[in-house]
Amino acid sequence: MELKFVSREGDYLVFETSDGIRARALIDDQIRDSIRKVQHSESPSFTPREVQQQIRSGLSLAEVAANLGVPESAVEPFALPILDEIRFVLDAALNTTLPDGPTMKRFEDMVLASDPAATFKAIKSEQGWEIIAKGNGTYSWLFDARTRVIEPNSESARKIGKANNIRDSIFTAPVVPEQVEEPQEQEPAGASVHDLVQELRSRREQNTQELKPHSAKGRAALPSWDEIVLGTGSLDADSD
Numbered sequence: 001m002e003l004k005f006v007s008r009e010g011d012y013l014v015f016e017t018s019d020g021i022r023a024r025a026l027i028d029d030q031i032r033d034s035i036r037k038v039q040h041s042e043s044p045s046f047t048p049r050e051v052q053q054q055i056r057s058g059l060s061l062a063e064v065a066a067n068l069g070v071p072e073s074a075v076e077p078f079a080l081p082i083l084d085e086i087r088f089v090l091d092a093a094l095n096t097t098l099p100d101g102p103t104m105k106r107f108e109d110m111v112l113a114s115d116p117a118a119t120f121k122a123i124k125s126e127q128g129w130e131i132i133a134k135g136n137g138t139y140s141w142l143f144d145a146r147t148r149v150i151e152p153n154s155e156s157a158r159k160i161g162k163a164n165n166i167r168d169s170i171f172t173a174p175v176v177p178e179q180v181e182e183p184q185e186q187e188p189a190g191a192s193v194h195d196l197v198q199e200l201r202s203r204r205e206q207n208t209q210e211l212k213p214h215s216a217k218g219r220a221a222l223p224s225w226d227e228i229v230l231g232t233g234s235l236d237a238d239s240d
Contacts, residue, residue: 045070051078056086058123058132090122093131093143096150107150111139114160127153 006014012024013031025031046068054064061079065072094108111118111133118135122143130153133139139160140153152158 046075048078051075052082055079055082056124058121086122089129089143089145090120090131092145092148093122093129093141093150094120096143096148098150111160115139133157 002018004016004018006016006022008014008027009024011027013027014022014024016022050068051064054067055061059067061072061076061083064079065075068075094106096107097104098107098110099105100110105113108120111120115133115135115137118133118139120131120133123130123132127142129143129145131141131143131150137156138154139157141157142151142153143149152160
């Protein structure tokens with residue numbers, strides 16, 4: 001005979017047969033213990049927080065299920081929101097632009113330029129969100145998803161950041177002191193003009209003497225141009 005549970009009435013469980021006949025069973029201690037055992041076997045042996053912490057630490061869905069000893073379907077409802085969060089943070093980090101020499105470059109492109117085999121994942125630790133890349137080497141950065149700031153968290157990551165950064169070499173160039181020319185002393189303008197005037201006067205007197213012919217014996221000398229214009233000199237002497 002097959003019984004089908006219908007309802008509960010006080011301390012009794014009501015069942016009904018396939019013929020429509022109803023029967024009641026008293027809920028005693030034995031039945032209560034049996035119900036508790038069934039509920040305990042069906043309830044999960046982990047908390048949603050445990051699943052979320054393990055997913056954020058970088059474990060996959062299969063790894064978390066194996067650690068908890070349950071099928072993946074049991075932890076999947078608690079893991080999916082965290083997996084979406086991790087994908088969002090990783091995408092934001094990879095598309096963050098950083099200075100690369102005189103230009104700007106996406107974070108992902110900068111890392112791949114140094115290590116083309118690198119693959120990326122985001123995990124959350126006590127320090128916050130951490131971006132880890134693995135290829136020919138292992139690199140780690142701390143990432144603030146709100147401010148989009150990426151900071152190297154390992155020496156290998158720090159070397160990638162400095163590979164093409166000209167700011168680290170600007171201050172290492174030798175400094176050449178400027179040579180200041182001392183002003184040369186100049187002669188006072190008044191002294192130069194005075195000397196020039198004196199020189200011109202000397203040349204004029206010299207030219208006048210060279211052009212004036214010497215007087216022959218018993219013959220009057222020709223007057224100079226100044227004597228003709230000013231009416232002085234030998235003309236006055238002849239008139240006497």
